[in-house]
Amino acid sequence: MSEEVLFQLKGVSKSFVKGKEEISIFDDLDMTINRGEFLAIMGPSGSGKTTLLNMLGGVDQPTGGEIWFNGERIDRFKESQLTRWRAHNIGFIFQFYNLMPMLNAARNVELPLLLTNLSKAQRRANVETALTLVGLNDRAKHMPSEMSGGQQQRVAIARAIVSDPQLILCDEPTGDLDRKTADEILEMLQLLNQDHGKTIVMVTHDPAAASYAKKTVHLDKGKFVQREVAA
Amino acid sequence: MNDLYLIYKNMTRKPLRLFLTCFAIFIAFLIYGAVTTLKSAMDSGIDLAADNRLMVVNRINFTVPLPIAYFRKVAAMDGVKNVTHANWFGGYYQDPKKQLVVMAVDPESYLRVYPEVVVDPQQKQAWLRDRQGMLVGEKLAKLYGWKIGDKIPVSSNIFSHKDGGHTWDFVIDGIFTGNTEQYDTGYMVFHYKYFQETQTFGGDNIGWLVLTTEDPSLNEQVAKKIDETFANSAFETDTSTEKAFSKAFIEQVGNIGLIIFGVVFMAFFTILVVVGNTMALAVRERTGEIAVLKTLGFSSPRIFKMVLGESLLIALIGGLAGLGAAHLLIEGAKAAMAQFLPNLVMGGDIVAQAVGFMLLLGLVTGLLPAFNALRLNIVTAFNRGGA
Ligand SMILES: Nc1ncnc2c1ncn2[C@@H]1O[C@H](COP(=O)(O)OP(=O)(O)OP(=O)(O)O)[C@@H](O)[C@H]1O
Ligand SMILES: [Mg+2]
Numbered sequence: 150m151s152e153e154v155l156f157q158l159k160g161v162s163k164s165f166v167k168g169k170e171e172i173s174i175f176d177d178l179d180m181t182i183n184r185g186e187f188l189a190i191m192g193p194s195g196s197g198k199t200t201l202l203n204m205l206g207g208v209d210q211p212t213g214g215e216i217w218f219n220g221e222r223i224d225r226f227k228e229s230q231l232t233r234w235r236a237h238n239i240g241f242i243f244q245f246y247n248l249m250p251m252l253n254a255a256r257n258v259e260l261p262l263l264l265t266n267l268s269k270a271q272r273r274a275n276v277e278t279a280l281t282l283v284g285l286n287d288r289a290k291h292m293p294s295e296m297s298g299g300q301q302q303r304v305a306i307a308r309a310i311v312s313d314p315q316l317i318l319c320d321e322p323t324g325d326l327d328r329k330t331a332d333e334i335l336e337m338l339q340l341l342n343q344d345h346g347k348t349i350v351m352v353t354h355d356p357a358a359a360s361y362a363k364k365t366v367h368l369d370k371g372k373f374v375q376r377e378v379a380a
Numbered sequence: 381m382n383d384l385y386l387i388y389k390n391m392t393r394k395p396l397r398l399f400l401t402c403f404a405i406f407i408a409f410l411i412y413g414a415v416t417t418l419k420s421a422m423d424s425g426i427d428l429a430a431d432n433r434l435m436v437v438n439r440i441n442f443t444v445p446l447p448i449a450y451f452r453k454v455a456a457m458d459g460v461k462n463v464t465h466a467n468w469f470g471g472y473y474q475d476p477k478k479q480l481v482v483m484a485v486d487p488e489s490y491l492r493v494y495p496e497v498v499v500d501p502q503q504k505q506a507w508l509r510d511r512q513g514m515l516v517g518e519k520l521a522k523l524y525g526w527k528i529g530d531k532i533p534v535s536s537n538i539f540s541h542k543d544g545g546h547t548w549d550f551v552i553d554g555i556f557t558g559n560t561e562q563y564d565t566g567y568m569v570f571h572y573k574y575f576q577e578t579q580t581f582g583g584d585n586i587g588w589l590v591l592t593t594e595d596p597s598l599n600e601q602v603a604k605k606i607d608e609t610f611a612n613s614a615f616e617t618d619t620s621t622e623k624a625f626s627k628a629f630i631e632q633v634g635n636i637g638l639i640i641f642g643v644v645f646m647a648f649f650t651i652l653v654v655v656g657n658t659m660a661l662a663v664r665e666r667t668g669e670i671a672v673l674k675t676l677g678f679s680s681p682r683i684f685k686m687v688l689g690e691s692l693l694i695a696l697i698g699g700l701a702g703l704g705a706a707h708l709l710i711e712g713a714k715a716a717m718a719q720f721l722p723n724l725v726m727g728g729d730i731v732a733q734a735v736g737f738m739l740l741l742g743l744v745t746g747l748l749p750a751f752n753a754l755r756l757n758i759v760t761a762f763n764r765g766g767a
Pocket of ligand 1: 166193201760
């Protein structure tokens, strides 16, 4: 895999104003994410992992600094631009799956395709491919409430990949699952990274989960404290 | 799948709540449709009244007669163009329950004073010549299947013959239509002379006079003159424009209408608050889902439209069903009310106005939740534990 840069953070700072106080989460953070990477971000609670992921995903914006994606400076984007950019480039996987409860599995997976101009037939084909990849094609008509946590997370993965984004962002994707199910989900992410070339950034508390990644970074008090490469 | 499907799925996720909301709107528009139709039927009498037509009735009230001599006296007054007179005959055809609107009139002057009444010239001549002739409105003729030349017996519960009989025989000489669609042709008129010669009491009395002035600007002056002329006589008069007369006649009903309107307005307001609250609640419950949609790349305006679309759809479903029910109700009551409210129809303007109110209801109740959804910040929504 070539070392092509996908993301570059330059001197990023992020602070929140709470009442009169200004809480600084990051101050002058630099980071590079290469295409094809599977990166795990670890760190204590409150260290800013989710905030960092949100900035990468364009749902939150830095207070200062620059965020470059594929040669575009996304921190300068307006909200409407960011929205469109997210739809095209990012797949999201959340800790609590976040499926629409009133839609069945297939329709949940189809959701991001409403933002494309694919034909009905193409959409159906994409949904089927994504569901097959996560091994749930036989559950297409099932409602989220009729599925286990692991199955729901697999539907969520299918939803994240259905529009073929370059980057998948996961915030504690296995935080709500037992060990065995978590391993299945992580293997699936590994597969997406290795066989389908997806760049993955995953936030996790769990060292076992991080071991599936190619690379792990530790965040503490707004800084990367140590870098290690998985064996 | 498209946005409409998402709206539909969101709307129907709590069927009981949807039903109750729609039902409240249904009731509101049922009442609204029925009441406005009723009110417009009452108002149409006023609207159709001619500008230069005056009614002269006994000052005591309009059921007390006037002497026939007034007819000539009024005709001779300055500013008076045409005068005619009429007596209420009432009566029924075959069945006392089938009450008819029948008046005894002076034929020639009647047609001059009421240009709304359109008759074929040949039929008109035949009627003018025939003392026992009846001129029937198209609506009545259709209702009873009467044709020209038919002999029809009309019975009165007020008047009787000198020999004690209550039934008069008439021949239908003409069928009139209105000069406009709104003009109600649900009545019939016959010769005053026939009425006069066969009645035992009533003598040479007439029920009321109707006159037209040379110009509406003369109305007040002519009315004053008439009432002054007959002041201090045994039969004092009260002259008013036809519009004012119709208005006075329905004023009592009108007041009831006002009360009903107040009730409807309050009901509307209550429903507005209830539906608005329900919508706000429904959207607040979906905070997390909206944040997810936004994260996936659904734009804020698109989500705004979906929320607004949902509240509009609910308002339209409940509202149109209610309006439909009101229509059925009106159609059912039409026959029974035909005598009092001949124009009892839910017109296009009422429907358009009601649909306008539905859209307004949908907008007002959906706007705030939609705006909240529009402004919803993904990060804050997730932090709030929405997902
Ligand atoms: N919208 C906000 N307003 C104010 N403070 C915030 C906001 N979002 C995050 N923070 C603060 O920023 C810090 C980092 O939060 P973040 O959610 O990124 O942590 P995290 O590393 O993901 O923690 P966890 O492991 O518990 O998920 C926390 O101290 C948090 O309280
Ligand atoms: Mg977090």
